[in-house]
Amino acid sequence: MHRQKQITTDIKTLTPSHWSAVKSILSKENFPPAINSFADTYADYLTGLIAIKVLAEGQPLRPDAFVVTHDAMTPEEKAVLERLRDQQILSLLKSVNSGRPDWGYALLVNMARFIAVDLSLQLGQWVFIDDFAMDSEWVSADQVAQYAEEMQVQIKDSLNNLIQTRKALLNPDGLTESNYSKLEMSANRYFELLKGRHHKSIRYIGENALPTKSINVPDWIVPELTQQQLKTALKELDNYENKFLQELAEHYRYDLITRNCVTELFRTIDQALLQQNKSGVDPSKHDELLMRESMKRLGGNISASYNFIPFVSFQSVQEHYKVTTSAVLSSYRGQQLEKLYARNNGLMVSLRESNTFTSTLYTYNPDDAFFVFFTDDNLVLRPIFGLFNTAAGIGQSIFGFLSWPFDYGKNLKSGATGVLMSLPELL
DSSP: OHHHHHHHHHHHTOOOOOGGGOOOOOOSSOOOOOOOOHHHHHHHHHHHHHHHHHHHHTOOOOGGGEEEEEEEOOHHHHHHHHHHHHHHHHHHHHHHTOOSTTHHHHHHHHHHHHHHHHHHHHHTEEEEEOOEEEEEEEEOHHHHHHTHHHHHHHHHHHHHHHHHHHHHHTSTTOOSHHHHHHHHHHHHHHHHHHGGGGTOOEEEEEEOSSOOOOOOOOOSSOOOOOHHHHHHHHHHHHHHHHHHHHHHHHHHOOBTTTBSHHHHHHHHHHHHHHHTTOTTOOGGGHHHHHHHHHHHHHSSOOOGGGOOSHHHHHHHHHHHSOOOOOOOOOOHHHHHHHHHHHHSOHHHHHHHHTBTTTOSSOOOOTTSOOOSBOOTTOTTTHHHHHHHHHHHHHHHHHHHHHHHHHHTTHHHHHHHHHHHHHGGGGO
16 A cells, blocks of 8 residues: 555656757767656556556456467476466566566566466466457458468468477476466467468467557546646657657668668678777778778678669679578569469469569559569569569659649659669669
8 A cells, every 4th residue: 555655646746757958869879868758657657556456456357368278288287387376476576566667567467477377277278368469460351361371381380389389388497487478479379370260350460578458548646737837848848859850860861872771781781890890990991991801701892882772782792792602582472473383374374473463463552663564583574674664663753743732742752763663674
């Protein structure tokens, strides 16, 4: 009760963060320090109060908060879970008396897992907390049916992973919170995928190592702040946020030519080479040192500025670095094409899948630049296909110029991107 009263007092006297006093130290090498914001602190306090309330009242889990797998436990697994339950009791006591800001959240997770473990021992079957987030991404039943073969592979892989994690828990040093969390995630993934066999939608992305479920923010206790205090705090936060976004754009903006995924890979390599020798080095000699270290360790040096096109950079790596081996990882489209070629007439598949209009493997994405032909698997016709794609990009750019007032330049940008992406195909 003492801690409950203390938290209540802390909430009532809580004041907003002083954003105006925070100086941004953002640079290419550093992010600003993390700040426990007013909202975070308020949420931590409320979560603590709710955790104490749940613990005191012995509230049960919601029916949708756990998964009963109907998988029987072995005697060895029961013995492990009994020891784990004893450990969880100690963890609960530590959580209640913890000084960490998010102790309430930790207490709720520990209570939920304790209930799941206890229920598992009562039933003799594995029971796990549902670890999918509220905003998890779903795959519809129709999509599951469409990719039935791929789903079977996913189910098989997830089952193998579940079997291995169950075995790991039985190892002499396997009884850890980390291993139990892995088992929890493995089980959730496997049994979620199994729903697809019953023509149901499934959650595919959104698992959390620490289970999380949301509720509406209780309004029975709030900080005692005036409207003027809140307005001033919001204005300070807006100013800081605008400044921070501006600095982010200055330091980390994306540029198709000067700052893309390829150029940053080479710059990261350069930084790693310099990092090992930065002490006592004259800044004016960085380029010389970089060249020497790159030649010594990699066999050559590659300038990021002249290698911003992916396939050009690949050729440069092959020519200048000491490459021992290289592998080509097929894209999803490439993998599916191989399956189509194996089952159907190769010429018909090649003609049908060569363009976006008749392809059965391509689904239009609003973020895609408009193009006509796929060029990644056709070296002979690539220049001709690239010409059509360039023309398509120019056409979209012209249309985008006319539609600018209505789509805020989206088509113009997409068309220009398409032109830049297609020009290398002409070479």
